[in-house]
Amino acid sequence: MIYRQVNGTAGMSLSSRVIHFGLGREGLVDSLVLYWPNGRIQRANSLPINRRIEFVEGLEPTAVREVNALPDAMQLLPNYPNPFNAETRIAFTLPQPTRVRIVVYNALGQSVRTLLSSDMAVGRHELTWDGRNDRGIGLASGVYFYRLYAKDRVRSSSLVLLR
Numbered sequence: 001m002i003y004r005q006v007n008g009t010a011g012m013s014l015s016s017r018v019i020h021f022g023l024g025r026e027g028l029v030d031s032l033v034l035y036w037p038n039g040r041i042q043r044a045n046s047l048p049i050n051r052r053i054e055f056v057e058g059l060e061p062t063a064v065r066e067v068n069a070l071p072d073a074m075q076l077l078p079n080y081p082n083p084f085n086a087e088t089r090i091a092f093t094l095p096q097p098t099r100v101r102i103v104v105y106n107a108l109g110q111s112v113r114t115l116l117s118s119d120m121a122v123g124r125h126e127l128t129w130d131g132r133n134d135r136g137i138g139l140a141s142g143v144y145f146y147r148l149y150a151k152d153r154v155r156s157s158s159l160v161l162l163r
Contacts, residue, residue: 023049076148076155083160084131090115091126092148092155101149104129107142115146131161138163 004019023029029047036042036057047053077091090102100120104113112133129146132138141163148155 074148074150074153074155076146076157078157079129079146079159083162085162087128087130088159089126089128090146091124093124094120094122094150097121098150100125102127103147103149105145105147106139107144109145112139112144120150131163 002021004021006019021029026049028049030045032044032047034042034044034055038057040057042055042057044053044055072095073093074095075093077093079088079090081088092100092102094100098120100116100118101114102116103111104115106112113129114134115127115129139161141161143158143160145156145158
C-alpha cells in the first residue's frame with residue numbers, strides 16, 4: 001500500500017499537484033482511492049502503468065496518456081518551487097523541433113536573464129534558474145516573469161524570488 005497527499009495552495013505559491021508512484025515490476029495499479037477535501041471518496045480500479053491520469057473531483061478519470069507520448073501542443077509549465085530562493089525549475093513542451101528562447105523579465109518588463117536560446121527537439125524540456133541576471137549577479141526578491149518564445153508563439157508565466 002502506498003500513500004500520497006496533495007496539498008492546496010495559498011497566497012502566491014503554486015504547488016505541483018502531480019503525484020508519481022514507483023511500482024517496481026507491477027503491471028497495473030490494482031486500486032486507487034482518492035479522499036477529496038469535501039469528504040467525497042472516489043475509487044478507480046485496474047489502472048494502467050506508465051500513464052498520466054488526471055482526476056477531477058466528481059468526474060471519472062480522464063486523459064489517460066502514455067508518459068512518453070509526444071506533446072500535441074507547446075506548453076510553458078508552472079515553475080517549481082514557486083516562490084523559490086536558491087533555484088527553480090522551468091519546464092516546457094514542444095510538439096515539433098524549433099528554435100526556442102526563454103527570457104526572464106523584472107516587474108518593469110526589462111529583460112534580466114536569457115535562460116535559453118537554442119534549437120530544441122520535440123518533447124518535454126526542463127531547465128533551472130538560480131535567480132541571477134545575465135552578469136551572474138543575484139537579483140532582489142520580487143515578482144518576475146518568464147516568457148517562452150518558439151516560432152510565432154509566445155507563452156508567459158510569473159514566479160516569485162524570495163531572498
